[in-house]
Amino acid sequence: MRPLCCVGIAIIYVKPLKIKTVDTLSYKTVSLNKATVNKEWVVIDATDLPLGRLASRVALVLRGKNKPGFTPHVDCGDNVIVINAEKVALKGDKMESRVYTRYTGYPGGQRFTTPKEILAKRPAELVRRSVKGMLPKTRLGEKILHNLHVYAGPEHPHQAQNPREIKLNEI
Numbered sequence: 001m002r003p004l005c006c007v008g009i010a011i012i013y014v015k016p017l018k019i020k021t022v023d024t025l026s027y028k029t030v031s032l033n034k035a036t037v038n039k040e041w042v043v044i045d046a047t048d049l050p051l052g053r054l055a056s057r058v059a060l061v062l063r064g065k066n067k068p069g070f071t072p073h074v075d076c077g078d079n080v081i082v083i084n085a086e087k088v089a090l091k092g093d094k095m096e097s098r099v100y101t102r103y104t105g106y107p108g109g110q111r112f113t114t115p116k117e118i119l120a121k122r123p124a125e126l127v128r129r130s131v132k133g134m135l136p137k138t139r140l141g142e143k144i145l146h147n148l149h150v151y152a153g154p155e156h157p158h159q160a161q162n163p164r165e166i167k168l169n170e171i
Contacts, residue, residue, distance in 0.1 A: 032071040037064075039147075040078045041163035043156070046127060047087040049168055051115075055130035057171045058082060062135065062144050066171055075140060079147045081163055086123035086152045090115055100129070124150035 042061060046054055064070050064077035090098070095116040102111050118126045127150045135141040149158065 030069045032069045032074050032076050034074065037074065037076045039076075041081065041158060041161040042078050043081045043083060043163045043165045044168065045084055045154075045165070046082050047084045048089050051088050051090055051126070051130055054082075054088060054168065055127065055134055057168050058127075058131050058148065059134035061171060062131070062147055073140065075143055075147070077144060077147060079158075079161070079163075080149070081156050081158055082124075082127055082148070082150045083154050083156055084152075085127045085150050086119060088119075088123075088127060095119075123152040 044054070044058060058080050060066055061080050062077040064075075067076060070076060096114055098115055100113050100115070100118070102113075103109055104111060115126055118129075128145075128148060131148055132141075132145055135144055149156065
């Protein structure tokens with residue numbers, strides 16, 4: 001220890017500072033762009049899964065929030081294939097009581113449908129509409145929705161992409 005100064009009889013001592021060096025390379029923030037994104041193909045089986053839980057997990061994978069390099073302004077999510085959309089579950093009386101509203105664009109053109117009617121006509125539309133509601137309402141959200149492929153049955157035409165099957169709880 002070195003004396004800082006002498007004032008009369010009292011001498012004040014100061015301890016030397018210990019400086020730790022930090023490896024700054026480990027703290028770099030990774031920001032992905034279109035060229036550095038690693039997009040994969042995944043398959044999710046919707047059999048007996050609750051619609052809302054399925055849609056929120058699918059939206060999470062579509063955005064890429066399950067990846068460590070998530071960048072909010074870039075489409076860094078995976079391509080998602082949802083099969084067996086006709087077997088999705090809605091608990092309670094939601095099949096008849098829930099109402100989806102759309103508008104044709106003409107006066108008096110407000111139309112109402114229930115999930116039961118949608119499942120009868122186009123089962124894949126119910127899952128697609130639920131996922132769309134959980135994505136951002138921007139141009140990026142529209143682009144991300146193109147990475148979603150929903151099929152009513154167990155078959156899909158994307159075998160050439162070698163998709164890996166994931167469970168809802170693994171996400």
